[in-house]
Amino acid sequence: MKPWTCLALACALLGSTNAKSASGDRVLVLVPKVESAKHYSKFLGSLETRGFEVSIRAASNTSVALQIDGERAFDHAVLLAPAAKKFGDGLGPLDFTRFVDDGGNMVVAASSELSDFHRKLAAQFGVVFEPRSTWAIDHANYMKQNNASDHKVVAASNFAPAPAILSPGFAGTLAKNQQKPAVYFKGIAHKYDVANPQLVPLLTGAITTYSGKDKGEKPIENANAPLNGKSLGLVSVFQTRSNARVAFAGSTAMFSDALLSKRGGDNQRFVEDVAKWTMQEKSVLRETGHRHHLSETGEQPSHYRVSNEIVYEIDLSVYRDDAWHPYVADDVQFEAIMLDPYIRTTLNRTDSTLSASETATYHGDIKLPDRYGTFTFRVNYKRTGYSNVDVKDTVAIWPLRHDGYPRFLSAAYPYYTGSFVMVIGFLALCAVWLFSDEPENTEKAAAAASKEKSKAKNKAKNKSS
Amino acid sequence: MRLLRAVFASAVGLCVLGGSSLAAIHVGPVHVKVMERTGDKQVSQTLEYPQKLASTPKLTASTPFSLAFTAFSDASHQNALALDQALVVMRHASTGDEVTLAGKMGAHGSYRVDVARKQFRAQLAGQPGKYTVRLVLGSFDQGALVYPVGEVQVAGKQARAADTVVYGRREEIRHRFGEPQKMPSVLVSLAFAVLAAAPLGALVAAWQRMGVRVRSVDGAAAGFLALVAAYMALAAAYWVGVRLLPTLAYVLALALPTYVAGQRALSRRRAAKQ
Amino acid sequence: MASQKQTQTQTDTQAVALRSLARRYTAQTPRRLRVIDAYMAFCVAVGVVQFVYCAAAGSFPYNAFLAGFGSAVACFVFAANLRMKTDPQNRQQFPGSSAEGAFGEFVFCHVVLHFVVANFLG
Numbered sequence: 001m002k003p004w005t006c007l008a009l010a011c012a013l014l015g016s017t018n019a020k021s022a023s024g025d026r027v028l029v030l031v032p033k034v035e036s037a038k039h040y041s042k043f044l045g046s047l048e049t050r051g052f053e054v055s056i057r058a059a060s061n062t063s064v065a066l067q068i069d070g071e072r073a074f075d076h077a078v079l080l081a082p083a084a085k086k087f088g089d090g091l092g093p094l095d096f097t098r099f100v101d102d103g104g105n106m107v108v109a110a111s112s113e114l115s116d117f118h119r120k121l122a123a124q125f126g127v128v129f130e131p132r133s134t135w136a137i138d139h140a141n142y143m144k145q146n147n148a149s150d151h152k153v154v155a156a157s158n159f160a161p162a163p164a165i166l167s168p169g170f171a172g173t174l175a176k177n178q179q180k181p182a183v184y185f186k187g188i189a190h191k192y193d194v195a196n197p198q199l200v201p202l203l204t205g206a207i208t209t210y211s212g213k214d215k216g217e218k219p220i221e222n223a224n225a226p227l228n229g230k231s232l233g234l235v236s237v238f239q240t241r242s243n244a245r246v247a248f249a250g251s252t253a254m255f256s257d258a259l260l261s262k263r264g265g266d267n268q269r270f271v272e273d274v275a276k277w278t279m280q281e282k283s284v285l286r287e288t289g290h291r292h293h294l295s296e297t298g299e300q301p302s303h304y305r306v307s308n309e310i311v312y313e314i315d316l317s318v319y320r321d322d323a324w325h326p327y328v329a330d331d332v333q334f335e336a337i338m339l340d341p342y343i344r345t346t347l348n349r350t351d352s353t354l355s356a357s358e359t360a361t362y363h364g365d366i367k368l369p370d371r372y373g374t375f376t377f378r379v380n381y382k383r384t385g386y387s388n389v390d391v392k393d394t395v396a397i398w399p400l401r402h403d404g405y406p407r408f409l410s411a412a413y414p415y416y417t418g419s420f421v422m423v424i425g426f427l428a429l430c431a432v433w434l435f436s437d438e439p440e441n442t443e444k445a446a447a448a449a450s451k452e453k454s455k456a457k458n459k460a461k462n463k464s465s
Numbered sequence: 466m467r468l469l470r471a472v473f474a475s476a477v478g479l480c481v482l483g484g485s486s487l488a489a490i491h492v493g494p495v496h497v498k499v500m501e502r503t504g505d506k507q508v509s510q511t512l513e514y515p516q517k518l519a520s521t522p523k524l525t526a527s528t529p530f531s532l533a534f535t536a537f538s539d540a541s542h543q544n545a546l547a548l549d550q551a552l553v554v555m556r557h558a559s560t561g562d563e564v565t566l567a568g569k570m571g572a573h574g575s576y577r578v579d580v581a582r583k584q585f586r587a588q589l590a591g592q593p594g595k596y597t598v599r600l601v602l603g604s605f606d607q608g609a610l611v612y613p614v615g616e617v618q619v620a621g622k623q624a625r626a627a628d629t630v631v632y633g634r635r636e637e638i639r640h641r642f643g644e645p646q647k648m649p650s651v652l653v654s655l656a657f658a659v660l661a662a663a664p665l666g667a668l669v670a671a672w673q674r675m676g677v678r679v680r681s682v683d684g685a686a687a688g689f690l691a692l693v694a695a696y697m698a699l700a701a702a703y704w705v706g707v708r709l710l711p712t713l714a715y716v717l718a719l720a721l722p723t724y725v726a727g728q729r730a731l732s733r734r735r736a737a738k739q
Numbered sequence: 740m741a742s743q744k745q746t747q748t749q750t751d752t753q754a755v756a757l758r759s760l761a762r763r764y765t766a767q768t769p770r771r772l773r774v775i776d777a778y779m780a781f782c783v784a785v786g787v788v789q790f791v792y793c794a795a796a797g798s799f800p801y802n803a804f805l806a807g808f809g810s811a812v813a814c815f816v817f818a819a820n821l822r823m824k825t826d827p828q829n830r831q832q833f834p835g836s837s838a839e840g841a842f843g844e845f846v847f848c849h850v851v852l853h854f855v856v857a858n859f860l861g
Contacts, residue, residue, distance in 0.1 A: 139550060139603030140611070151605055197632045207554055207563070208601055208609050215549070215605040225567035228601075229554055307642065331634040344638040369640040382632045402707070407861060411648040412800040414657035414792045415807030418785050419856050421665050422810045423697045425785075426849050428665075429778050429818075430693060432672060433771075433842060434686040434730065435679045649796035657792040661807075664784035671777040675770055696850045704857035716854075727846065731839035 020050050022319040023103065023280040024075025027052045028066070032081040034058045040080060043255045043271060050281070052076070057088075064088030066099045076279045077104060080252055082111040082118055093121040105245045105278050109252040111187045125238040126193030127248045130211045130227060134220070136189040136234060136250060140208040143184050143262065152214060153253075155182040155265070156234050158204045164283040164385025165202060165237060166273050169266070181266040184259045185234050187251025192233040198240065200384055202247075202274065205232035235274065243387040247278040277385065284319035285327060285387040288359045292377060292393070295365060303396040305404065306370045314347065314379050314391060315359040326360035331383075334364050337376045342369040347379075372399040490602050490610040493535040493542050497522075497614065500529050518598075518615025525620045526590060530580040532614070535573070536602055545574025550603030553578045555617070558595040564588045591624030685733055689726040695719055775822045779815055786811030806859035813852050821845045 027047060031037045037044060037056045047054050055074070057064045059081040065073055065088060077099060079087075086092060100106055110118055112133050119129055135152045143153040157180045159170040169181055183203060189211040192201045210228035213219050220226075235254075238246045253259050260267045276282050292312040293300040304310060312334050316327040328349065336343040347362035368375075375397050381389040408416075492514045499508040499522040508522040524530050532553060538546040551568030566584070568576035580589070589596075596619055600612040648654075696719060703712040765773070789808045798804055824833050824841035833841075 137550070137603075138609070139605065139607075140609035151603075197630050207556075207599065208550075208603060208611060210550055210552065210603075212549065219549070225552060225565040226550075228552060228565050229563045230561070231563060231565075333635060333637075335638075336640075341638050342640045344635060346634070346637065367640075367642075370642050382630075384632050405861065409648065409800050409803075410651045410654045411646075411796065412803035412807075412861070413651075413654040414661045414789055415800070415803040416860065417658040418661040418789045418807035419810045419853075419860055420701075421662050421785055422782070422814050422856075423700070423853055425665055425668060425778060425781055426814060426853075427690070427694055427697060428668070428672075429774070430690055430846065431679070432677055432774055434690055434734075435682055436677050436774075646799040647797060648799060653796060654792075657788060657796075661785055661788045661792075664781045664788070667784070668777055668781040671780075672774060675773055675777070677770070677774060693846055693850065697853055700850075700853040700857040703854065704860050727843055731843055735837060735839045 020276075020281045020322045021052070021075065021279050022284040023105065025052050026074045027054045027076045027078060027279070028064070028074040029054055029056045029078045030059050030064070030081050030084070030087055031056060032059055032084065036080075039256045039258070042257045042260045042268075043275070046272060047275065047279075050276075052279070059084035059087050062089040064091065066091060066095055066104070067102075072099065072102050072104055074099075075104060076106070078107045078109075079118075080109050080255065082109060082252055083113045083115055085115045085117050087117075093117055093124065096121055097124050100240060100244045100246055101242070103242060103244050105280060107247045107275060107278050108249070109255055110190075110248065110250045111252045114188055122190065122248055125246055125248065126196050126199045127233070127236055127238070128191040129250065130189050130191075131220070133213070133217070134188060134211050135214055136185060136187060136205065136209060136232065137212050137214075138206060138209040141182070141206050143265070150186070153184050153186045153259075154205070154209055154234070156185045156203050156205065156209070157182045158206055158230070160200055160202050160204070160384075162200055162202065162385045164383065165200065165277045167269060169269065170273070181269075182264070183235075183267055183270045184254060184262055184265040185251045186253040186259070187234075187249075189227055189250055190233045190236065190248065191227060191231065192236045194231075197382070197384070199236055199238045201233045201236045203233075203235035203270075204230050205234060209234075237274065237278065239385075239387070241388065243284075245278045245280065247274050249274070280319070282320040283386050285381070285389050286317055286319070286324075287379070287389050287391050288315040288317055290314040290379070290391050290393075292395075303398050304368055305398055305400055306368060306372050308368045308397075310366050310368060311363060312347070312366055312377060313350070313361055313363045315361050316381075316389065317359040318386070324358040326358060328360055329383075332362045332379065332381055334366065335376075335378045335380065336366070336369065337378055338371065338373045342371065342375070368397055372397045488607050490546060490548070490604060490607045491537040491540050491542060492600065492602065492610060492612060493537060495532060495534040495600065495612070495614060498531045499524065499617075500531075512614065514612055517613065518617075521595070521616045521618050523618045523620055524580065524585065524589070526582050526585050529582070530585075530617070532578045532598075532600070533571075533575060534568075534600065535575045536604075536610075538607055546604060546607060547574060548576070548602050548604050550601065550609070551576045551578075552601040553614075554599045554601050555589070555596040556599070557592060558597060558616070560592070560594075562592065564596070589619045590621035593619050593621040593623060595619075683730070683733065685726060685730040689723070689730040692719060692723040692726055696723065769827065772822055772826055775818055775825070779818045779822070782811050782815035782818060786815070800861060802859050802861045806856045806861070809859070810852065810856045814849070817845055817848050817852070 029037065029044060031040070034056060044054055044056070066077070067073055077096070081087075096106065108118065108121065110122070110129055112135055114129055114132060122129055136154050137151050138154040138156075139151050141155045141157070142149060142151045143155055159166055159181070185203070189205065189209075193199050205228060207229045209232055210226045211232060212226055234251070235247065235249045238248070240246075249255070254267055255271055259265065260271065290313060291300065292310055294304070295309045295311050314332070316332065317324040318327040319325075330346070330349075332347045334343070334345055334347050335341045343366060345364055345366060347364040350361040350363050375395050377393040377395050379389065379391045495512040495514070497508060497510050497512060497518060498506060501507050507528060508518075508520060510518060512518065522530070536546040536548050536551070538544045547570070548568075551570070553566040553568065555564045555566070556562070566578050566580065568578045571577050596617050598614045598617055600614055601609070602612070603609040696716070699712060699715050699719070703709075768776070786808055789804065789811065793804045793808070821841055823829055824836055825838040
């Protein structure tokens, strides 16, 4: 029986178990020839035992299609044919980037004999592989063999501090007397884009690791120093904005049975970590709900007023070990933005929701700014290795109502009194005018009346009569 | 001497990895030079492995830095070794960023690393600070040797950090609310309120002195006054409650009676006057 | 000594002049007008108190100040109008109007004014 039929059988046996991936279980594995899959039987077997539906295809198989009727035909792609110039029926690098754009995940393994296809594909993600037939070499840290030692099999142990991607043995601090984990890597090095936080250099070189030609070959004539040390990438992973994941490993050999089972090396664990992360089996973050309301009434109005006190809540869960769990962190931050962020505050976890549910709720008591306008409430949670969570709400903040301003201030008492006194004075004048006698009728006034006045009065009387 | 060197070698053993004692790289004296612009040597030291630089030389664009050495395949420094890897790695003490300089092979198996102005500007000047300098030598046959030569201080101007997104917790921002208005003490306000009310008393007193007396109260005039007072009360109620529509309704309701009462009261007065 | 005496006599004459002015005012002005005059003085006093308070304690509830002070000023202006129209000496100037009509206008203006003030007072 041929090995791939074995795998197919195993697949059929395990078909009933659910895949552990949060996104899907169809894996396309592309190898130079179908027979060469047997070199990776441990790696591919582990995928199957984890419940993936693995389809192994030769690179030249023209029936390979990433899309069928505009739909993704696979959820994950594993490229183990670094020398292939194209895949399937003329699938180019752009077809694979489109696959990733559509949400597909991809593991790309390279080697010293790397085709332009792979270079172009990697360049899309900020990974630039070294020239052909160069190797990652380390004269100090290499796989120790009984007889012949190959300095091209680098024992790499510079792991990125990414606990979301790597298991504690790699990313965490080592216990005393614990041997530093090492991953055997035989292949090509790459430069990685330092400025892009989406790209994580998971495994980099030691100070003695450099990129160069093999023993006996003519070294590259170059005035510049070779790629080495920290800037020499061996395995880098990328997460797109849409949370698709891509891993670039400069070595197909590190996935092979030969290196996977090597004593003294941690390839088994490392490769599993990379595959699990890339195929969305861990550190998948999602927001299951969010809301905001006035603290006083608990209602969400159509718009807020300036300086309102509100409560913002968001539910987060993380996928690992085949289930959604509450996501526990202390750095979930809320922002209220109008062009610039006016408020950025860390949300607290609401403990009560943790026990039974699969989500953790984070809340914050927020006093809105005393500015009105259209604000965006945003939780933009991007952490190395975790899926991006970016939740935005557009919220209108209105100025105070005309009667919402503070009133009856002590500072204005004199003005209130003044106004009332004027009202009373006016009423008093009215009363005096209406009820007191005509001054002409009183003796006093009569005595005081001048000739002119009586004249004027007469005139008026004449006129009116 | 050799014993001493072995002791030293084991002291820095962490750096020297791989390669048995038989196949190892042995490095000859390392000449370190830092030149002043004038041509004087700021530092000129010859180091015997694993000796370190005595001082921390300061590197600027105008003070070239050079390092020359020869590697040997034997401890007695007889056979010069052609290296597969001859690098000087400068690692920034605080950021951990590395700058790698390649050694150029010269005559008789000697190697030389020069930091000229151009290279300095391109690779070092943008990130000033203290750097540790390591000689990293490697050979397929002889293994590797890492020789920490010492430290240098790089002068320059910190390049402006590119506008890159960095994941992780970001600095909190608190909104600064407008400060509450300053208000005088309540007692002052109350005192002025009393002062503002005082003229009312003075007015009444003045009228009394003038001999104003309410003599005739006729019904029409009283009704008119009551309606005007009602308007005033309505204004006060509007001030307290700020409800425009009910107030407007009352204003309209009161308009006609007030007009009629006013007409009657005033025309009666006028008639009486005549 | 002489100058003191002189000033004494000067103030005396000033006092005499004021007194005679006051007497003439009380004697010749109808009481109805004097009532209005007192009312106008009252308006000025209320306005001045508010203005002094605003100058001393700050103009923070500025709308309230505008309302209170404006109320005093407007009342003064209305009273001045009423006085002009009811002064028998000015009768020729306002041939078409009667004292009662002027009073009616006065009341109407006040009603409007006090609603405006109540709106602005805050």
